[in-house]
Amino acid sequence: MITKIKEYRARYSLTQEELAKKVGVRRETIVFLEQGKYNPSLRLAHDIAKALHAPIEDLFIFEDDEPEPDHRVVLID
Amino acid sequence: MMTRLRWKLLFGGCMTIAGGLLLLICNWMTQFRNIVLLSGALIPMGLMLIVLSLITTWYEKKADVIDDERTLKIRAHTYMKAFSFSITFAIVLSVLIYSKVLVMDAGSAIMAIFFTMILSSSLLYWYYNRQGDINGE
Numbered sequence: 001m002i003t004k005i006k007e008y009r010a011r012y013s014l015t016q017e018e019l020a021k022k023v024g025v026r027r028e029t030i031v032f033l034e035q036g037k038y039n040p041s042l043r044l045a046h047d048i049a050k051a052l053h054a055p056i057e058d059l060f061i062f063e064d065d066e067p068e069p070d071h072r073v074v075l076i077d
Numbered sequence: 078m079m080t081r082l083r084w085k086l087l088f089g090g091c092m093t094i095a096g097g098l099l100l101l102i103c104n105w106m107t108q109f110r111n112i113v114l115l116s117g118a119l120i121p122m123g124l125m126l127i128v129l130s131l132i133t134t135w136y137e138k139k140a141d142v143i144d145d146e147r148t149l150k151i152r153a154h155t156y157m158k159a160f161s162f163s164i165t166f167a168i169v170l171s172v173l174i175y176s177k178v179l180v181m182d183a184g185s186a187i188m189a190i191f192f193t194m195i196l197s198s199s200l201l202y203w204y205y206n207r208q209g210d211i212n213g214e
Contacts, residue, residue, distance in 0.1 A: 025145035032147070037209030041146055 001036045002061045008052040023047040085130035092123030147210070151202065154211040159198035166193045 009019055016030045023044065032038035033048070040048070040060075049056045096119030136142075167190045173179040174186065181189070205211050 024143070026143060026148065029145050029147045032209035035209065038147055039210060039212075044146060 001039060002063065003033055003036055004054075004059050004061070005030070005048065005052065006034045008054050008059065012052065014052075019048070019051060022051045082130055082134045086127055089123045089126035089130065092119050092126065094123075096120035096123060148206075151205045151211060155198050155201040155205060158201050159194055162197045163190055163194040166190060 005019075009016070014022075016027050016034075020027045020030045024047070025044065029038065033040060045056050045060060049059055052059065096116040099116035099119065167186075170179070170181075170186055170189065174181055
């Protein structure tokens with residue numbers, strides 16, 4: 001799992017400690033989340049997304065996620 | 078955090094009181110001399126539990142450490158694994174004792190299982206905490 005928490009945190013000049021306090025977890029949990037070592041619950045993911053004003057799918061990216069299928073219709077003469 | 082402290086203090090207090098009571102009973106019932114050993118172990122263990130839990134709580138309060146979903150998940154998984162490991166250890170130990178490969182009395186066997194549980198839970202908690210998650214990638 002890849003997370004963009006660090007990037008979003010930097011955008012809002014938040015430290016790990018501040019983000020941890022905002023979402024009610026330990027600082028180590030934020031560290032492990034940023035390293036992609038911890039899979040958070042939906043509740044925590046939602047709280048972090050809310051604290052960082054970002055959509056969940058932007059913050060957490062799973063490596064085995066398949067790319068979105070291309071549904072565009074191409075018109076051929 | 079406070080509920081856990083209360084339980085630890087209660088448990089430690091009960092152990093110390095039980096040790097003290099056993100020591101008193103032992104004076105009346107001279108035929109149970111092993112009680113002295115048991116109470117001699119219970120009192121320091123109970124007192125140690127009280128002191129350690131007070132120190133840990135003071136440190137956690139000072140460092141503003143909270144139990145979050147990650148630590149609770151790790152703790153639950155750790156206890157489950159440590160319990161399964163101890164049960165397996167108890168089965169192996171009983172097989173060894175009944176097949177007379179190992180000579181051990183019941184008290185020592187119970188203590189060995191008890192310490193296996195404590196040691197395995199401590200080691201597993203340290204390992205999972207270091208990994209970050211119970212299925213660390």
